[in-house]
Amino acid sequence: MATYLELAKSLYPNMPDNLLNMFADEWAETGDSNVAIAKVRGTTEYETLFPGNKRADGTVKFDEVTYVGLKESYMGTLSEYGISREVSESLLQNRLTSLIEGEVSAREFQQRVGAVFQGVQENIQEVQDFYSANYGIDLTQESIFLGAIDPSVGEDIVAGKITTAQIGGEAAKAGFDIDLTTAEKLKRAGLNQQQARQFFSVAADQIPRIQELQQRGGKAVAQEDVFNLEKFTEAMVFQSPDESEELRLLESEEASRFSPIGGPARQGSRVTGLTEY
Numbered sequence: 001m002a003t004y005l006e007l008a009k010s011l012y013p014n015m016p017d018n019l020l021n022m023f024a025d026e027w028a029e030t031g032d033s034n035v036a037i038a039k040v041r042g043t044t045e046y047e048t049l050f051p052g053n054k055r056a057d058g059t060v061k062f063d064e065v066t067y068v069g070l071k072e073s074y075m076g077t078l079s080e081y082g083i084s085r086e087v088s089e090s091l092l093q094n095r096l097t098s099l100i101e102g103e104v105s106a107r108e109f110q111q112r113v114g115a116v117f118q119g120v121q122e123n124i125q126e127v128q129d130f131y132s133a134n135y136g137i138d139l140t141q142e143s144i145f146l147g148a149i150d151p152s153v154g155e156d157i158v159a160g161k162i163t164t165a166q167i168g169g170e171a172a173k174a175g176f177d178i179d180l181t182t183a184e185k186l187k188r189a190g191l192n193q194q195q196a197r198q199f200f201s202v203a204a205d206q207i208p209r210i211q212e213l214q215q216r217g218g219k220a221v222a223q224e225d226v227f228n229l230e231k232f233t234e235a236m237v238f239q240s241p242d243e244s245e246e247l248r249l250l251e252s253e254e255a256s257r258f259s260p261i262g263g264p265a266r267q268g269s270r271v272t273g274l275t276e277y
Contacts, residue, residue, distance in 0.1 A: 004028045014068045019045060052100035061103055071096060073106035077113055127162075127169030134168065134180040135161055166193035174200035176229050189237055203232050213250045 004024040011033075012020065019040050026036035040046055041060060050067050053060050062070060074096075075088040083091070092099075099109065132138050168183040170193060186196065210227045227246070235243035 012064050015040075015064065016045075016049070019043070019049075050100075052097035061100060067100070070100070070106060074099065074109055077106070077110045081113065081117055125169075126172040127165050130168035130172060130183070131161065131165035134165070134183075163187050163192065167191060167196040169193075170196040171200050173197075174204045176200060176203070178229070182230075182233070186233070186237065191237070199237065202236075203229055207232050210247065210250060213254050216254070 004027050005020060008020045008024040023036045023040050026039045027033050030036065050064060053062060053067055055061060074092060075085055078088045164183045164187045167186050168178055171178045207229060214221045214227060231243045234240035235247045
């Protein structure tokens with residue numbers, strides 16, 4: 001028949017000998033394994049070995065085998081992205097408690113790391129450049145994963161700064177130079193990276209055309225009145241009445257140039273450029 005200590009080792013293979021002995025002795029004395037593990041969990045050494053695992057009422061979030069397995073799964077996820085075990089141990093050393101306290105599951109951690117990796121590491125260089133220029137942090141591989149690992153940093157990076165940097169990066173890729181305030185404003189408006197890519201692509205195509213419409217009026221256009229990215233953004237994203245009306249008038253004037261019912265295109269009874277029916 002297996003001794004209490006042998007049973008203890010089979011139940012908790014990752015516990016040090018002194019805690020296993022305590023567990024086995026208490027189990028033998030009380031005949032109740034639940035009482036025995038409760039005593040072990042009440043020690044300061046337990047707090048050191050399983051940081052973040054206890055709630056305010058003293059109950060645990062994960063049993064000890066699950067706890068160790070969860071830590072291993074975190075490191076396994078990082079290894080999939082080329083992070084060595086040594087680096088993973090270092091990254092997790094001071095942040096494991098936060099992950100455990102947040103009851104971050106293996107799946108959630110994998111999704112979080114994947115989102116960060118997909119959003120920055122595999123995307124355009126301009127995202128990293130914008131992030132570095134505006135936040136003063138180089139998105140090295142370790143700092144990227146730090147954002148996924150540490151909830152106190154991760155929420156800020158994943159939900160905020162990285163999205164803003166993605167928008168700024170997409171602007172740069174399309175040939176526009178926007179500042180941090182504009183990128184943050186677009187993020188607050190709900191744009192994600194894909195939407196920003198579409199928006200700046202359209203802007204790059206349409207703004208030169210709109211500026212050409214302004215020039216066709218025959219009047220000199222002051223620099224501050226040129227329909228630039230800022231005006232285009234106000235009209236198309238924020239639906240600003242002033243910029244929207246200005247754009248509507250420009251489009252209307254252009255249409256009237258080629259309309260058979262009036263406008264600059266009509267000369268007497270003729271309509272230049274089109275056949276009048």
